[in-house]
Amino acid sequence: MLKSPCLSLLLGGLLACPFAHGQVFQRELGDFDLKLGTSPSRSMAQGLVKPSAAGSFHGGLDLTHDSGFYFGQWSPSMGITPGKNLEIDSYAGFKQPFDQTLGYEVGIIHYSYPEVDTLDSQELFGGLTLLGSRFGVALSNDPxxxxxxxxxxxxxxxxxxxxxxxxxxxxxxxxxxxxxxxxxxxxxxxxxxxxxxxxxxxxxxxxxxxxxxxxxxxxxxxxxxxxxxxxxxxxxxxxx
Missing domain, CATH: 2.20.50 (Outer Surface Protein A; domain 2)
Incomplete structure (x- = not known):
């Protein structure tokens, strides 16, 4: 399970801020690159896995190390609008290019719904970039x-x-x-x-x-x- 109290607090603070549509705040923290925003900052498994479609109130954070390791949280819905439940997607992975024509990525996403009585789900993913083309595979266990x-x-x-x-x-x-x-x-x-x-x-x-x-x-x-x-x-x- 990839939940983190620190990440959850940061996410809550971000979602409480009046960001404009699609705004992203980015800065370097030592060897890390931090992104906070109201639009997804990452497309995982070389384009195969993307964060869920966003509702009216949404946001997230993404932290990437120079080595290629990354983790973050994305909430496509805060559960504020009618018919929408709070969803938190927590993820971690590793992405590394060998050169400009070859690279790979592996990782995991944990989908949780704290306000409803439903089982959480996980998704394992991997991707390969070869000569500008992308290939990916994902295995998930929905409820x-x-x-x-x-x-x-x-x-x-x-x-x-x-x-x-x-x-x-x-x-x-x-x-x-x-x-x-x-x-x-x-x-x-x-x-x-x-x-x-x-x-x-x-x-x-x-x-x-x-x-x-x-x-x-x-x-x-x-x-x-x-x-x-x-x-x-x-x-x-x-x-x-």
Whole structure:
């Protein structure tokens, strides 16, 4: 378990401050680099694992040593707004580049929900960067299922300037779920994303699907927004 009273106090102080949207405070403390902010300061496992989507009140801290070791806490929700519960994600890991074309990362995240009666969960992750492309794997134990995820971002080779990333996850349910026509004890889901910048706008074309269909979709609880095949076009522009 990665909870730390010191980190929790720092996190509480940060969340009480009136930070502007996306603001990050950064300074060096000897051999450490400290970041405090209202937006996630880290994407772990070379892009595979990211902190949970943020609610209205959120924030965190990240402390990185020159050796490559890092740890921190991120709270995507303070539980202040209706329907939102306090969540604290504590993490630690090690990230080291061999050179500009090769690097690796390993670590663990602990997800806790102090205000609700639910089990905490953990996630082990690892990532590899090779010639500009990223590959990752994550193993997590949610309260209701076990997940194994593979990820690939082929940024090192972009034909026509188009980036390609893929994610594939196997979900093993702790208890089979009854559906019309039988039971579901496990399922898989996957997604493929094509990305290309255009006139300052990031364009993403995403296809997602799962091994479930029809009435069996009532048991779906995976990464995708829906069980059946879905094509999504997303356009995003950063103004600052």
């Amino acid at each position: 209701d299922k076990q997940n194994s995820t593979l990820f690939a971002d082929l940024s090192g080779n972009q034909p026509f300037g188009i980036g390609i990333s893929m994610k594939y996850t196997t979900h093993q349910l702790n208890a089979p779920v009854a559906v019309d026509g039988g039971y579901v004890g496990s399922f898989t889901d996957w997604s493929v994303k094509l990305s290309r910048p255009f006139m300052g706008i990031d364009l993403d074309l995403i296809y997602s699907d799962s091994s479930l269909s029809g009435s069996y979709c009532s048991a779906y609880s995976g990464h995708n927004s829906q069980c059946d095949g879905l094509v999504t076009l997303k356009a995003e522009r950063s103004f600052y």
